[in-house]
Amino acid sequence: KNEVEQSPQNLTAQEGEFITINCSYSVGISALHWLQQHPGGGIVSLFMLSSGKKKHGRLIATINIQEKHSSLHITASHPRDSAVYICAVSSNTGNQFYFGTGTSLTVIP
Amino acid sequence: NAGVTQTPKFRVLKTGQSMTLLCAQDMNHEYMYWYRQDPGMGLRLIHYSVGEGTTAKGEVPDGYNVSRLKKQNFLLGLESAAPSQTSVYFCASSWTDYYEQYFGPGTRLTVT
Numbered sequence: 001k002n003e004v005e006q007s008p009q010n011l012t013a014q015e016g017e018f019i020t021i022n023c024s025y026s027v028g029i030s031a032l033h034w035l036q037q038h039p040g041g042g043i044v045s046l047f048m049l050s051s052g053k054k055k056h057g058r059l060i061a062t063i064n065i066q067e068k069h070s071s072l073h074i075t076a077s078h079p080r081d082s083a084v085y086i087c088a089v090s091s092n093t094g095n096q097f098y099f100g101t102g103t104s105l106t107v108i109p
Numbered sequence: 110n111a112g113v114t115q116t117p118k119f120r121v122l123k124t125g126q127s128m129t130l131l132c133a134q135d136m137n138h139e140y141m142y143w144y145r146q147d148p149g150m151g152l153r154l155i156h157y158s159v160g161e162g163t164t165a166k167g168e169v170p171d172g173y174n175v176s177r178l179k180k181q182n183f184l185l186g187l188e189s190a191a192p193s194q195t196s197v198y199f200c201a202s203s204w205t206d207y208y209e210q211y212f213g214p215g216t217r218l219t220v221t
Contacts, residue, residue: 004151030207043199043212050207086151090207097142097167097206099151 003027006087006100013107019074021103023087026068027096034061034072035086037102043086046072077107111135115200115213122190122220130185130216132200140203141183142167142210143175145196152199158183159206190220 004025013019025032034046047054047061049070054061058077063070074081087100113134122128132141139160144152154167156175164175172194174186183202187194200213 033209035212041197041215043201043215045209045211048207048209088152097154099153101149101151 002100003098004087004089004100006085006103008103009101010104011106013077013105015078015107015109017077017107019077019081019105019107021072021085021087021105023070023072023100024068025070025087025089025098027089027098028092029089030092031090032063032070033088033090034070035088037084037086039083046085074105077105079107079109082106113200113202113211113213115198115216117216118214119217120219122187122218124191124220126190127186127188128190128218129187130198130200130218132183132185132202132213133181134183134202134211135181136202136211137180138202138204138211139180140206140208141177142201142203143173143183143185144199144201145169145194146199146215147196155185155198190218192220194218195220 007022031050033048037043049063058075060073084102084104086102116131142157143155153169158164158177161180176184198216201210203210
């Protein structure tokens with residue numbers, strides 16, 4: 001049973017395209033996190049959100065608590081955006097974390 | 110300000126050997142975590158700590174032990190390594206369980 005499901009698993013886009021990655025979860029949460037893992041393996045946190053929408057540069061994250069769904073959007077994609085994007089949730093029952101398996105994004109020049 | 114560091118970066122063990130992975134953070138975070146990452150699977154929580162002197166089991170704790178004697182350090186031990194423990198191990202820290210987590214660079218462990 002996967003508490004966090006992401007789609008698509010793999011995504012190839014042309015430079016400049018608008019990209020959407022989806023995340024659905026089945027547990028009650030206190031927060032949802034979007035992480036980025038580069039080919040070198042390092043993981044960085046992009047967003048943490050519990051409601052609404054956040055924007056950072058060309059990245060936008062939204063969450064719909066009622067539908068248990070979040071999306072990560074990348075506008076004007078660039079080859080440097082190529083990475084694995086991971087959705088994760090902090091359970092509201094405390095100290096439980098669930099991670100999606102990631103979406104591998106490749107942006108072609 | 111180094112953030113979260115992990116040592117070693119790579120290690121090869123023979124079945125039955127033991128080793129300790131060290132995680133250190135300089136952000137005064139209360140919470141620290143150890144994860145493993147395997148191909149085709151998401152990050153899985155091994156153990157975590159909510160403060161100095163405390164530890165708790167995560168999703169996949171079997172075969173691992175941890176200690177948090179100092180707030181800035183979180184150690185992960187393998188007493189008798191098995192090939193199934195071949196993985197990439199990540200340490201992370203955060204202020205609380207619902208705040209942003211800061212990850213270390215990872216340790217690639219191979220058990221032969």
